[in-house]
Amino acid sequence: MAVHQEATPRKSRADAERNRLHILDVAEEFFAEHGVSGAMQDIAKRAAIGPGTLYRHFPTRESLLAALLQARWEELDARRAEIEAEEDDPRAALELWLTALGDYVTVFDGLPGPLREALSETTSPLAITCEWLVEITGQFLAAAQAAGVARPWVRDRDLVLTVLASAWIAGAQLADEGSADSLRAIAREGWHVPSTLGSSSSTP
Incomplete structure (x- = not known):
């Protein structure tokens, strides 16, 4: 009997x-296929489970996205470690x-929106993901600033907000195939031509 009682909880956990x-x-x-705004009920239906089972594991869309x-x-x-090991130029x-980050936040259509909201909502399941992204971005930025x-x-x-905004705009209806590269260039270089007086290094 004791063996049966112990096996059942293990089986339940495995299930x-x-x-x-x-x-x-x-x-x-x-x-x-559908972007992050797709209905949670449709996910449950495709998974052949009840909505209650889905919500027991992932109470919100954000918690499901955080797990993914x-x-x-x-x-x-791994991409971060590769950049640190192979690239000596802090600007590069x-x-x-930032390019790797852009790829990460566009893995699903519409993902930049929930991530942007999570930056200001510490209780969001996505908040820890955003903290990681800001922290690592800060390390690369600090090295570039020091140089x-x-x-x-x-x-x-x-910078993280800029990546999220650029990713969102690049997926907008008016964007075309060149929009993503153009937005990255604008974010990197700015849209104005620096004056000859060296004011390009001043605050905006």
Whole structure:
């Protein structure tokens, strides 16, 4: 009897973990097809589970997105380590990181919106993801500023917001295939031609 009593909880935990992983697989496919605004009920239906089972594992859309992004974190972190190991130029390293960050936040259509909101909502399940992104961006930015190749008034948080905003705009209806590169260039260089008096290094 004791063996049966111990086996049942283990079996239940294993079943719950299988359900969780199944939901994540289905949700990743669903969000890739429909964007992050797709109905949660449709995810449950595709996963052949009841809405209650879905919400027991992931009470909100943000918690589901956070789990999906956590699964992709190792890939982004490996890219960070690769940039740090192979790129000696702090400006180039920062630019490569921002490009990698842009790829990360556009893995699903509409993802920049929830991430932007999470930057100001510490209780959001996505908040920890945003904290990581700001922290690592700050490390690359600080190195570029120390080398004199990034303006001293630029903040890590604002760079992340710029990446999110650019990603969102690039997916807008009026955008075309050149919009993403153009937006990155504008964010990097600014839209104005610096004066000959050296005012380009001053605060905006």
